Amino acid sequence: MIKAVIFDLDGTLLDTIEDIANTCNIVLEKRGYKTLSLKDYRYYVGKGVENLIKKIMEAAQVEKYLFDEMMADYYQVYKTESTKKTKIYPGIEDLLIKLNKMNVSINVLSNKPHHQVLDLMPSYFNSSLFEIIYGKHQGLPAKPDPTLIRKMIKKLQIKPTEILYIGDTKTDMETALNAGVPSVGVLWGFRDETELVQAKASYIVSKPEEIAKIIEDKNQIS
Numbered sequence: 001m002i003k004a005v006i007f008d009l010d011g012t013l014l015d016t017i018e019d020i021a022n023t024c025n026i027v028l029e030k031r032g033y034k035t036l037s038l039k040d041y042r043y044y045v046g047k048g049v050e051n052l053i054k055k056i057m058e059a060a061q062v063e064k065y066l067f068d069e070m071m072a073d074y075y076q077v078y079k080t081e082s083t084k085k086t087k088i089y090p091g092i093e094d095l096l097i098k099l100n101k102m103n104v105s106i107n108v109l110s111n112k113p114h115h116q117v118l119d120l121m122p123s124y125f126n127s128s129l130f131e132i133i134y135g136k137h138q139g140l141p142a143k144p145d146p147t148l149i150r151k152m153i154k155k156l157q158i159k160p161t162e163i164l165y166i167g168d169t170k171t172d173m174e175t176a177l178n179a180g181v182p183s184v185g186v187l188w189g190f191r192d193e194t195e196l197v198q199a200k201a202s203y204i205v206s207k208p209e210e211i212a213k214i215i216e217d218k219n220q221i222s
Helices: 017-030 038-044 049-060 064-081 092-101 114-123 147-156 170-179 193-198 209-221
Strands: 004-007 105-113 132-136 163-167 183-186 203-205
Touching (some): 105 114, 114 132, 163 170, 163 209, 193 203
Parallel strands (some): 004 105
């Protein structure tokens, strides 16, 4: 029986790629470096801000000693850019309402820094729908390390097999595998079906309503 879902944020609940790309390109332009394409950013995101900055610095051939400055600039610029183009994916709001009516606990685990997740969520969602919202915690490893998802499972007081972890990247599927949690790969996010299949997603869906159907079917069998 599925008692809870844990959603990734970027590429799963929210389409944030344009605001992330614009933020990074502003940071690059500030120092006279070439900007990168939206397609590039789809493959740079997913493993946290530190990894993102390392990727763009490598791609734009930025000197490594500028890393700390680039990180600081990213955090500063994203504060003003984070809600300019970001939007909820179609069907997500209806899915959240349906899951709530099904008495399924709704949670979020993102590799976006915790403070950014807490700042961003209220701009798009009714906070009362969510039980636990976690971003990347300072001093703790990012996904696909299972530390934070295990912390969430313990707090929810349910078994790993009673959860669906839902995301759009290989990182998300590996997070679920590492925690012993069934996974759902979504096709509306930043990556393609091949990546999700190779990452051993338990289920792959193309529309949010399919997630509710998976839970209904599993809970009916249970």
